[in-house]
Amino acid sequence: MSESPKAPPAGLELAPWPQVDFALFGDVETRPLSRIQKLVGTYLSRNWVMIPHVTHQEEADVSTLDAARRRLSDSSGVKITPLAYLAKAAVAALKAHPQFNASIDGSGRNLVLKKYFHIGFAVDTPNGLLVPVIRDADHKTVPEIASEIAEVSQQARTKGLPADRMAGGCFSISSLGSIGGTSFTPIINAPEVAIMGVTRTFEKPVRIDGELQWRTMLPLSLSYDHRVINGADAARFCLSFAQALAEADAL
Numbered sequence: 131m132s133e134s135p136k137a138p139p140a141g142l143e144l145a146p147w148p149q150v151d152f153a154l155f156g157d158v159e160t161r162p163l164s165r166i167q168k169l170v171g172t173y174l175s176r177n178w179v180m181i182p183h184v185t186h187q188e189e190a191d192v193s194t195l196d197a198a199r200r201r202l203s204d205s206s207g208v209k210i211t212p213l214a215y216l217a218k219a220a221v222a223a224l225k226a227h228p229q230f231n232a233s234i235d236g237s238g239r240n241l242v243l244k245k246y247f248h249i250g251f252a253v254d255t256p257n258g259l260l261v262p263v264i265r266d267a268d269h270k271t272v273p274e275i276a277s278e279i280a281e282v283s284q285q286a287r288t289k290g291l292p293a294d295r296m297a298g299g300c301f302s303i304s305s306l307g308s309i310g311g312t313s314f315t316p317i318i319n320a321p322e323v324a325i326m327g328v329t330r331t332f333e334k335p336v337r338i339d340g341e342l343q344w345r346t347m348l349p350l351s352l353s354y355d356h357r358v359i360n361g362a363d364a365a366r367f368c369l370s371f372a373q374a375l376a377e378a379d380a381l
Contacts, residue, residue: 142179166258166290177320182356185315186364190348190372192331198378206273214276216303217249218381219374220326221268224301226370229359231300233321241358250299250319251279253286260286261319263299272381307331313351323358326371327351348375 152158163171195215203210224231224247231244247268250261262282264275285291302325304316311329318325329349336345350371354364374381 144179164257166255166260170258170260173320174317177317181318181320183315183318183353184356184361184364186352186354186361186368187313188350188352188365188368188372189334190350190368190375191336191345192348192375192378193346195348195375195378196346202272208273208276209280210272210276211279212307213251213279213303213305214272215375215378215381216305216326216328217251217264217267217275217279218272219371220249220301220303221247222374222381223367223370225268227363227367229363230324230354230367232323232358234323234355234358235321244300246300248298248300250296250302250322252302252304252316253283255287255290257290260291260296261299261302262286262291262295263297265298301325303328307348311349313349316351316353318353318355323355324364324367325353327353348372 192212195212199210199212199215202208228243229241231247233242233244234240235242246266248263248265249267250263253260253262264270264278264282267275270278282291282295299319299322301322302316302319304325304327306314306327306329309330312332313329314327316325316327328351331346331348333344334347335342337343350368352364352368352371354367359367
């Protein structure tokens with residue numbers, strides 16, 4: 131005998147969506163949402179409603195990152211993007227803070243700690259947002275990750291991606307650095323428990339050894355699942371993430 135549908139948890143009974151004839155107020159144009167937008171929209175709505183999000187803001191000193199990136203691009207012959215370094219920094223931070231490399235299981239009663247490091251990254255495509263996954267990023271070099279990111283991003287924007295190419299992620303990165311912004315609240319990609327958002331770098335005066343120096347800073351916006359992670363955990367994770375970026379040549 132099949133089970134009857136479960137009632138939504140208390141407090142999550144949502145009011146119906148307002149039905150409005152917008153043409154009563156002026157000229158309008160109606161465009162259907164793409165298939166990807168409709169599918170992703172259901173996941174984002176679920177994740178936002180079901181996960182207690184908190185976002186921690188931090189700044190990473192990446193003054194040496196660009197020079198490291200150029201050196202590696204020249205020596206490897208691969209165009210290295212900052213995202214490849216972000217993926218490796220995520221691995222370093224996940225290793226230092228295992229509770230971030232975890233998921234609440236389907237029953238909601240157990241925390242599954244993962245021993246692998248698969249890093250997802252958001253790709254803005256003409257039809258909507260996709261999040262491909264770089265598997266075993268801990269075993270790949272920065273040039274290998276950069277090449278894979280370029281390849282899969284192109285595929286996502288032109289042909290689309292199969293579902294298995296977006297499955298199994300441990301942690302996701304959403305980068306708006308090429309566009310702008312100072313901070314934002316990325317939505318966690320369930321069943322992951324955290325996601326890192328980054329925006330455009332900026333120059334900031336910092337006092338070092340009593341002297342004022344201009345440094346290149348990268349804004350970090352870490353959204354985390356407060357059922358699993360507390361504020362002190364998030365602060366320490368961001369410091370580990372920032373430290374890894376500051377030591378880019380070691381990634």
